[in-house]
Amino acid sequence: MLKQLVLITALGTAAILSGCESMPSSSATSTQNPQLLQNRTWVATHIGNTAIQTSPQARNIPSIQFDEATKRVSGADGCNRIMGSYSVNRDTLQLSQMAGTRMACLNNNNIDRDFNDALAKVTHYKTIGKTLQLLDRYGNPVLKFESAVQPR
Template sequence: MLKKTLSVALLGSALLFAGCQSTPSSSAAEVNNLQTLQNRTWIATQIGSQMLKTNPSARNIPALQFDEATKRVSGADGCNRLMGTYQATGNTLVLSQMASTKMACIDNTLPNQFNTALANVTNYQVYNNTLKLLDRNGNLLVEFKSAKQPR
């Protein structure tokens, strides 16, 4: 009887202590996501299911930069320069107050697709050198690769 009571007490204590252990918090992952997102240039490689092939030396290729200090986003849509603000928490990303220059472009298809995609962004994922902007249903809107910095 004593062995049975002692076994139950030890098992209960083990469960109690296991429940009190801290679990890995998502805040560390969130901080890492924010650090990876911010302060680098992201060059668009895909809009929806359409792969983009751009010459790295071309002007105004679709790209974004997220400035950590000012919480400003800037970049280009393939024709015009973009600017606005952003809020990122966890895996949520809100782009707001977006504005752009109004250049006369030969073909507005790419800029229109890019801007429409940005208007629907609610979430993001960052893995190494890849950034994915997603809609509220988790569908891919735009995929980016981090620009390689010269040494």
């Protein structure tokens, strides 16, 4: 009976320790670093949990760029050009003075409206590899982006 108890305890401890070792720490997979956010083009892939379907030939593909030198944000919402200013800290992101062009875009499934509604909710960000998530105040992703490959 004692051998069985020791064996069960040893197996349980080994399972717990191996589970802890195999789980990556959040700092290894997720980074809040302004340098990873800035000076690159981010192409939108999701608004909330909804995937964005755009043609590579489409004009004004939903995207965003953060210029470190000027602290200006620019991009497109799927129809219009957008611009504004931003401030960033370790994991917070504040967008302000956002403006955009006002073109009439047909048949875009309201991507521009949904994109701008999501941008208005952004308070935090998270980069994971080549992925950027813009988060609301509750930590929920409102926009997801992939880093665009820049032509040389």
